[in-house]
Amino acid sequence: MADHDLSRLKIDRSATAAPGARVRPRRRWLRYAGIALILLAVLGIAVRLAGPRSVQTTTVTSAYPTQNFTLLNATGYVVPQRKAAVASKAQGRLEWLGVLEGSRVKKDEVIARLESKDVSASFAQAQAQVKVAQANLALQQAELKDAEVNLRRSEILIVPNAISRNQYDADVARYHKARASVSSSQASIASAQANARAAEVAVEQTVVRAPFDGVVLVKHANVGDNITPFSAAADTKGAIVTIADMETLEVEADVAESNIARIHPGQPCELLLDALPGVRLAGQVSRIVPTVDRSKATVLVKVRFVDRDARVLPDMSAKIAFLSRAATAQDRQPVIAAQPAAVVMRDGRPVVYVVRDGKAHETPVKTGDKLGELVAVQGVKPGDVLVLSPGDKLGDGDRVTPAKP
Known part of the structure; x- marks a missing residue:
């Protein structure tokens, strides 16, 4: 009896161990999930920080020194003067x-x-009338010659009264009539010839x-x-x-009347045609039409070609640069240029960052004269894409992406 009572005093641990075994694994998985979320957040921040930088870009282009002494620009069209x-x-x-x-x-x-069958027939008829008139003239001239012979005979015979006075008067009248007939035939020939010329002109037309x-x-x-x-x-x-007439081609442009004082006849110009990119032709102001278009407040200016190109055709659109002086051969050579903001100093030397394959490549350059809003550069080529206004934090090889406009 006593042994049985003592056995009931033992602690049964199986009942309390089971709940603990279920709690510990759950807490462990919660801890692992929290760590994973933290790692993912850190990884996302790192990826974001390591991604390509969005930058503004500009393109290297070709410019011309004539931009430095261009007074005015205008657009127009090629037209033939004749x-x-x-x-x-x-x-x-x-x-x-x-x-x-x-x-x-x-x-x-x-x-x-x-x-021309009808007018050709009229011309042939007129030519025939000329021949008829000429034949009549020949007949009248023969009659005049015969009348002249008879008159001379009558003048000889009238002195000894070998012929009557009436016969003499008749011979004189016949002579004068023959002369008048010759004059009439000559006039008829002139008229027929005039008609023939008119018919010939009609054929020629x-x-x-x-x-x-x-x-x-x-x-x-x-x-x-x-x-x-x-x-x-x-x-x-x-x-x-x-x-x-292709030899009389010129460019007509409407210039605002407020700018017409900057243009004068004989002024040198540079002509650029849209159909011939890269070709710049020398021109000169030919004349200024002395009237103003009221509706547009413009004056028509005509520029002739000094340099001619067989590829220039009527009605081509053209850009005109009115220059302060004539361009030399060197002024008409293209120069590589870029935006001045794309050039920065690194270690005391000018460099640009060329965007290629999604990265910014630091490239040393040499700068030259300003060309309008651009600056001449050496070390890059036209078409290269440069980072515009690169900051101090941009380095060689950094990943970049062009910003959307």
Whole structure:
């Protein structure tokens, strides 16, 4: 009995050990999760700090020294000073056309013909009338010669009264009549010849010739079209082609009247055409049209080409730089230039940071004269992308990304 009671006094640890075994692993996993979150936050901050820097960029370009003595810039278009819409004074159907757009023609070269059967027939008739008049003149001259012989005979015979006075008077009248007939025939010939010339002109008007040396710009009519230059009838054409003299090309530009005092005839200019990038042509102010456009408050200025290029065509857009002095050969050579803010000093020397493969590469350069808002640099090439205004913290090889505008 006593033994049985003592056994009941023992502590049973199995009941208390089970709850503890469940608590400890749970706390351990919570501790691991907290550490993991801290590590992830630190890693994110490190990745963010080590990522590429956003920077403003600029591009190396080519500039010209003429920018330093440019007084004014303007835009305009190339136009020919001599240009003509060629047509015929005659009316008729276009029978032959010998040119196309771009064809070069010489002065008085035949470029088209109209149907000319009717005027050719009139010309032939007029020529026949001339021959008839000439034949009549020959007949009247023969009659005059015969009348003159009879009159001389009558003058001899009238003295001894070998012929009557009436016969003598008749011979005199016949002589004067023959002379008048000769004069009339001569006038008829002159009239017939004039009619023949008029008919010949009418035939010539059916032949269209180039008024000057030039190039065909536009073809307005085709073979079979009715040409009526002095009418606006339906389905008819006025001009056949438009021709321009390429030797008279010039640039017309509208300049604000507030700036016209800075321009004068003979002033040197530099011409840049959008169709010919990189080609700069010398020009000179030809004339200033002495009137102002009220609606735009501008004055028309015309600039002629000093340097000519066969690739320049009418209606090309052009930029004009009005210069304070004539550009030399050296002034017209391109110079590599960049924004001055892209050049910084590192260890007492000028450098730029070239963005390449997502990194900023420190590149030493030599700076030169200012070219407008740019500065001449050596050590880089046109097209290179530079970091604009790099800070002191930017170093060689740092990862960068261009900032979005």
